Amino acid sequence: xxxDLTLGQYFPVDSVVHRLDPRTKLVLLIMYIVAVFIVKDxxxxxxxxxxxxxxxxxxxxxxxxxxxxxxxxxxxxPLMFLLNLFMINSGDVIFSWKFITITTGGVRxxxxxxxxxxxxxxxxxxxxxxxxxxSLTEGLERLLSPLKIIKFPAHELAMMMTIALRFIPTLLxxxxxxxxxxxxxxxxxxxxxxxxRAKAMLPILIPLFVNSFRxxxxxxxxxxxxxxHGGEGRTRLKVLKFHMRDLWAFLIMAGLLAAVIILxxxxxxxxxxxxxxxPLWEKAA
Amino acid sequence: xxxxxxxxxxxxxGSHALNDVSLEIERGEFVCIIGxxxxxxxxxxxxxxxxxxxxxGSVIVDGMDTADDEKMLDIRRLVGIVFQNPDNQIVxxxxxxxxxxxxxxxxxxxxxxxVRVDEALAAVGMESYAESAPHMxxxxxxxxxxxxxxxxxxxxxxxxxxxxxxxDPMGRKDILRIVRDLNKEKGIxxxxxxxxxxxxxxxxxxxxxxxxxxxxxxxxxxxxxxxDELRAIGLDVPPAVELRELLKKREIADxxxxxxxxxxxxxxxxxxxxx
Amino acid sequence: xxxxxxxxxxxxxxxxxxxxxxxxxIDLTINDGEFVGLIGxxxxxxxxxxxxxxxxxxxxxxxxKVDGYDMSDKKQRAKGRALVGMVFQYxxxxxxDETVYKDISFGxxxxxxxxxxxxxxxxxxxxxxxxxxxxxxxxxPFELSGGEKRRTALAGIIAMYPxxxxxxxxxxxxxxxxxRAVLKMIDDFRKQLGCAxxxxxxxxxxxxxxxxxxxxxxxxxxxxxxxxxxxxxxxxELYEMGLEPPFAARLASELxxxxxxxxxxxxxxxxxxxxxxxxxxxxxxV
Numbered sequence: 001x002x003x004d005l006t007l008g009q010y011f012p013v014d015s016v017v018h019r020l021d022p023r024t025k026l027v028l029l030i031m032y033i034v035a036v037f038i039v040k041d042x043x044x045x046x047x048x049x050x051x052x053x054x055x056x057x058x059x060x061x062x063x064x065x066x067x068x069x070x071x072x073x074x075x076x077x078p079l080m081f082l083l084n085l086f087m088i089n090s091g092d093v094i095f096s097w098k099f100i101t102i103t104t105g106g107v108r109x110x111x112x113x114x115x116x117x118x119x120x121x122x123x124x125x126x127x128x129x130x131x132x133x134x135s136l137t138e139g140l141e142r143l144l145s146p147l148k149i150i151k152f153p154a155h156e157l158a159m160m161m162t163i164a165l166r167f168i169p170t171l172l173x174x175x176x177x178x179x180x181x182x183x184x185x186x187x188x189x190x191x192x193x194x195x196x197r198a199k200a201m202l203p204i205l206i207p208l209f210v211n212s213f214r215x216x217x218x219x220x221x222x223x224x225x226x227x228x229h230g231g232e233g234r235t236r237l238k239v240l241k242f243h244m245r246d247l248w249a250f251l252i253m254a255g256l257l258a259a260v261i262i263l264x265x266x267x268x269x270x271x272x273x274x275x276x277x278x279p280l281w282e283k284a285a
Numbered sequence: 286x287x288x289x290x291x292x293x294x295x296x297x298x299g300s301h302a303l304n305d306v307s308l309e310i311e312r313g314e315f316v317c318i319i320g321x322x323x324x325x326x327x328x329x330x331x332x333x334x335x336x337x338x339x340x341x342g343s344v345i346v347d348g349m350d351t352a353d354d355e356k357m358l359d360i361r362r363l364v365g366i367v368f369q370n371p372d373n374q375i376v377x378x379x380x381x382x383x384x385x386x387x388x389x390x391x392x393x394x395x396x397x398x399x400v401r402v403d404e405a406l407a408a409v410g411m412e413s414y415a416e417s418a419p420h421m422x423x424x425x426x427x428x429x430x431x432x433x434x435x436x437x438x439x440x441x442x443x444x445x446x447x448x449x450x451x452x453d454p455m456g457r458k459d460i461l462r463i464v465r466d467l468n469k470e471k472g473i474x475x476x477x478x479x480x481x482x483x484x485x486x487x488x489x490x491x492x493x494x495x496x497x498x499x500x501x502x503x504x505x506x507x508x509x510x511x512x513d514e515l516r517a518i519g520l521d522v523p524p525a526v527e528l529r530e531l532l533k534k535r536e537i538a539d540x541x542x543x544x545x546x547x548x549x550x551x552x553x554x555x556x557x558x559x560x
Numbered sequence: 561x562x563x564x565x566x567x568x569x570x571x572x573x574x575x576x577x578x579x580x581x582x583x584x585x586i587d588l589t590i591n592d593g594e595f596v597g598l599i600g601x602x603x604x605x606x607x608x609x610x611x612x613x614x615x616x617x618x619x620x621x622x623x624x625k626v627d628g629y630d631m632s633d634k635k636q637r638a639k640g641r642a643l644v645g646m647v648f649q650y651x652x653x654x655x656x657d658e659t660v661y662k663d664i665s666f667g668x669x670x671x672x673x674x675x676x677x678x679x680x681x682x683x684x685x686x687x688x689x690x691x692x693x694x695x696x697x698x699x700x701p702f703e704l705s706g707g708e709k710r711r712t713a714l715a716g717i718i719a720m721y722p723x724x725x726x727x728x729x730x731x732x733x734x735x736x737x738x739x740r741a742v743l744k745m746i747d748d749f750r751k752q753l754g755c756a757x758x759x760x761x762x763x764x765x766x767x768x769x770x771x772x773x774x775x776x777x778x779x780x781x782x783x784x785x786x787x788x789x790x791x792x793x794x795x796x797e798l799y800e801m802g803l804e805p806p807f808a809a810r811l812a813s814e815l816x817x818x819x820x821x822x823x824x825x826x827x828x829x830x831x832x833x834x835x836x837x838x839x840x841x842x843x844x845x846v
Contacts, residue, residue: 133378134377166376166377169420178654180616182656183616184645184648185667186642186720204656207655207656214373215370219376221336222368222373222431224361225336226390226435227390229390235392235398236395237398238382322705322706322734322735423603453601454763454802480734519736524765524806525807525811528833532836535833537837553820554815554819558819
């Protein structure tokens with residue numbers, strides 16, 4: 001039943017974004033996050049969003065898929081927006097009624113927080129949509145491997161991730177079988193309060209754990225038999241190679257970062273817009 | 286090739302698994318080790334590549350003692366082992382990369398590794414699954430991948446530790462055919478541990494283990510002629526042999542040492558068929 | 561009252577692009593006390609079918625009724641499920657409690673039986689599967705050997721006194737002696753408890769020894785069903801399908817092809833020996 005389960009949310013199409021080296025994509029994501037955080041001008045943020053839309057278009061992943069990542073935050077986002085809107089008091093007062101005061105600073109901050117969250121989540125989701133968990137793991141291992149000098153277990157970490165990815169579908173399938181075996185013995189998993197239900201899960205969790213430990217033991221034997229002895233002296237079947245497209249991606253990203261920094265320090269559209277719009281709320285008051 | 290000398294083994298809880306076992310397996314032999322559950326046959330299998338070390342006695346692989354830590358990688362490269370549970374020996378999420386796992390550990394250069402992986406997958410007939418996810422494969426296919434993973438290390442000995450026990454009849458047949466070919470064409474020494482009597486038919490030599498000791502050692506023909514002794518230790522004979530015994534006991538026909546359907550039907554044609 | 565299956569179709573992930581129809585308009589009746597052998601190779605729909613028998617899965621269309629209880633209806637399903645005991649292939653999916661005794665009593669306790677009755681049934685079930693009470697009752701199920709685990713798992717179902725006992729590959733992974741013991745055990749329950757048995761097995765030799773009725777599944781459909789004689793006389797056909805018909809049936813068909821005159825419906829070694837004896841005695845020429 002879980003056989004067709006795809007891990008993560010990889011969207012299998014062939015695109016230039018898919019073909020980027022996973023290391024490039026990871027570094028790009030980090031640079032993108034930096035850009036999202038240093039933007040201080042709400043209009044320059046348009047550039048970041050623009051970049052995001054551009055990458056989505058290049059990746060051939062439908063925008064709706066990328067935006068799906070926001071769905072889990074559908075409660076959090078409006079809440080953050082309202083909190084910031086009402087709590088922050090700086091700049092001009094736009095609206096005031098009893099204890100409620102809305103200021104230009106509040107609007108700015110509220111918009112910012114929501115846009116930042118959306119930008120971050122969609123950016124990360126675009127990475128997982130275009131990169132298989134396997135190549136992500138590989139990319140991480142390579143990127144982190146310089147840290148081996150300070151005894152950071154980059155290889156071990158990657159190995160653990162790989163094994164986890166390999167066994168999650170197997171374990172899900174097993175959990176399903178165990179659940180059925182116990183249901184067939186009349187196990188009641190659905191009624192009663194939370195403690196009762198937690199207790200009712202034991203007949204499923206115990207076999208699952210016992211079997212997992214046995215699996216782990218057998219897997220260790222199998223790995224030893226195949227001469228596994230840690231990361232030392234290991235070669236790889238797949239060698240990651242940088243291509244021209246990776247260079248282009250870096251250049252575009254660097255361009256974006258530069259544009260963000262330069263534009264928001266010279267244009268200051270933000271304060272210009274505020275002064276332009278000021279007569280509106282002054283009239284209202 | 287494999288030399289087991291006066292090996293005894295007891296587990297930490299004190300139970301004796303092997304009792305003064307001695308045995309020589311020659312290069313290129315196709316040996317079947319048979320015994321009931323708990324007879325010690327799987328313990329013996331894990332001795333061949335040093336996963337378990339004898340409590341007393343020694344196991345020598347191509348002149349190297351498995352107790353010698355320095356030689357461990359050399360021994361494991363030489364002796365590939367495929368285990369019972371197809372799910373618990375595949376390490377990575379893509380078939381190709383899993384087959385490469387052994388060579389990667391051995392530090393084989395990438396160019397050579399690609400050749401080895403492709404050859405290994407071809408040898409087990411799984412080329413078209415190179416990019417598949419292992420959890421989408423059937424049990425028999427997973428075992429073929431496990432064998433390919435061993436072949437990519439270019440071993441001289443292949444141990445199958447009840448590798449067919451969890452497979453359906455088709456998967457079992459596939460695996461048997463593949464190891465037979467590997468033995469015949471590539472000269473790989475095969476040691477097959479099993480509890481299916483039929484699997485012993487067609488091997489060069491059959492070793493019966495009972496209670497941690499070798500009970501019988503000889504050709505399948507010779508051993509299946511001792512059906513009553515096999516049954517006495519919880520084993521059996523293949524159905525063809527069972528019928529052959531019955532026909533002989535009831536003095537209907539004497540079919541010699543026929544062990545397969547083909548042999549039995551030919552023999553019956555010779556002795557009974559009218560015109 | 562029997563288990564009645566009518567036009568049962570089951571589709572995994574129905575409606576999605578990955579939709580896969582595992583069962584296709586199955587009609588099948590399992591009568592009281594009957595021993596039904598279910599064969600078919602991996603992916604033929606066997607596992608899906610047996611999970612329909614106790615409502616672990618429900619039909620996409622069609623009807624499964626256990627003694628009249630409609631397994632598509634949530635309330636009726638609970639009553640129907642109580643009649644169907646199900647033993648899965650690997651005991652490791654089932655064993656969980658601290659002791660063998662407690663584990664076997666899990667099912668009976670879920671049936672809300674009183675303590676005395678539970679105790680009586682656990683003892684009875686252990687006796688039936690050949691686990692000595694004094695030796696095993698207080699052992700942890702995780703310390704047992706493979707064969708003992710399987711007996712414990714079986715006992716856990718037997719203790720629920722099912723009217724229908726469904727077994728998925730109960731002999732997989734056991735050695736010949738273990739296989740014989742389990743097969744005999746299953747036949748014993750059937751006689752003592754009067755239950756019907758549905759057994760899924762790859763090994764048709766095992767089914768040939770005990771089944772009243774054999775059902776062959778192929779690609780989610782019933783390919784054929786009938787008595788062992790009827791089914792196994794088509795040994796060559798089954799063999800072509802990748803199944804393993806009983807050895808005697810295949811040999812009989814091979815011998816006939818080579819000119820022997822033998823009766824139809826031979827599928828055990830004993831029957832084949834009889835037939836060859838008769839043939840030798842000259843009856844074959846008649």
